[in-house]
Amino acid sequence: MPFEFVCPHCHNRTKVLDKFAGQSGPCVNCGKEVIMPRFNAQGILVPSIAQPLTPKAAQQKQAPKGWLPATVASGIVLFFVFLGATVVVFLWP
Numbered sequence: 001m002p003f004e005f006v007c008p009h010c011h012n013r014t015k016v017l018d019k020f021a022g023q024s025g026p027c028v029n030c031g032k033e034v035i036m037p038r039f040n041a042q043g044i045l046v047p048s049i050a051q052p053l054t055p056k057a058a059q060q061k062q063a064p065k066g067w068l069p070a071t072v073a074s075g076i077v078l079f080f081v082f083l084g085a086t087v088v089v090f091l092w093p
Helices: 056-091
Strands: 003-006 013-016 024-026 033-035
Touching: none
Parallel strands: none
Antiparallel strands: 003 013, 024 033
């Protein structure tokens, strides 16, 4: 019977067959190496110790969004500097 696994890198939910419990392999969504949860002695699915599920990965995934406004603003400033220099060069007597 398949169990649901959540990738600690991209947080994608995937159904995995029981025979893959405790094994490692690439995530079907992001391709990063993951270790599947394993079954303990009572038959309960537990996450691997080497790869705990943490919300930190979700925060890291959202972090790169901050560079976009700075890049756009820098591009606009450079455009106007170039435009101003071009006007000065062509209109200078």
